[in-house]
Amino acid sequence: EAQVTQNPRYLITVTGKKLTVTCSQNMNHEYMSWYRQDPGLGLRQIYYSMNVEVTDKGDVPEGYKVSRKEKRNFPLILESPSPNQTSLYFCASSLIAALSYNEQFFGPGTRLTVL
Amino acid sequence: GNSVTQMEGPVTLSEEAFLTINCTYTATGYPSLFWYVQYPGEGLQLLLKATKADDKGSNKGFEATYRKETTSFHLEKGSVQVSDSAVYFCALSDRKDNFNKFYFGSGTKLNVKP
Numbered sequence: 011e012a013q014v015t016q017n018p019r020y021l022i023t024v025t026g027k028k029l030t031v032t033c034s035q036n037m038n039h040e041y042m043s044w045y046r047q048d049p050g051l052g053l054r055q056i057y058y059s060m061n062v063e064v065t066d067k068g069d070v071p072e073g074y075k076v077s078r079k080e081k082r083n084f085p086l087i088l089e090s091p092s093p094n095q096t097s098l099y100f101c102a103s104s105l106i107a108a109l110s111y112n113e114q115f116f117g118p119g120t121r122l123t124v125l
Numbered sequence: 126g127n128s129v130t131q132m133e134g135p136v137t138l139s140e141e142a143f144l145t146i147n148c149t150y151t152a153t154g155y156p157s158l159f160w161y162v163q164y165p166g167e168g169l170q171l172l173l174k175a176t177k178a179d180d181k182g183s184n185k186g187f188e189a190t191y192r193k194e195t196t197s198f199h200l201e202k203g204s205v206q207v208s209d210s211a212v213y214f215c216a217l218s219d220r221k222d223n224f225n226k227f228y229f230g231s232g233t234k235l236n237v238k239p
Contacts, residue, residue: 111218
């Protein structure tokens with residue numbers, strides 16, 4: 011089944027404790043992206059990747075890191091989480107970054123709470 | 126710059142009522158337009174899309190027409206069901222540098238009562 015998977019689905023952690031949220035897609039998509047969803051703000055892009063070893067900042071990259079060593083995986087790293095990073099996170103992928111009509115496929119989400 | 130504005134929710138309707146969720150956009154290029162739906166506890170799923178002016182996207186009884194003259198992409202359904210209760214996001218994809226960036230509205234929550 012074609013899908014985007016994320017792990018963990020739920021995570022409660024404490025300020026400053028490094029964490030990684032994994033994202034994997036099995037559709038051979040070029041483009042992958044991370045979003046955070048907060049009430050009243052919709053989805054805001056954190057980082058994106060056009061292809062392997064090509065990543066760039068989105069609209070709200072502060073406090074996050076990413077890597078794209080393999081085409082299928084795009085982990086999100088919080089080196090020192092803070093309470094303002096408490097949010098619902100979504101990973102998404104798209105076949106080809108340069109085509110506007112390519113929709114994005116979303117993972118099920120990771121609900122992160124930083125105490 | 127690019128942006129998407131959609132009506133605030135929640136929208137509460139009775140089953141079989143007519144649904145309209147308004148969405149307007151600003152774009153510098155020639156965007157594609159999308160509606161995504163998010164059911165409770167799930168990720169976003171594509172509901173429908175339109176890639177050029179006057180195109181109509183449709184799926185599961187939902188429709189939206191790409192209106193360039195009014196920069197709108199309103200979502201409609203003739204008769205809603207309880208199972209349509211969800212959050213609906215309007216989005217556009219437009220060229221930025223060498224790729225297409227997505228811009229999402231803030232979402233509209235729909236509650237359908239039996």
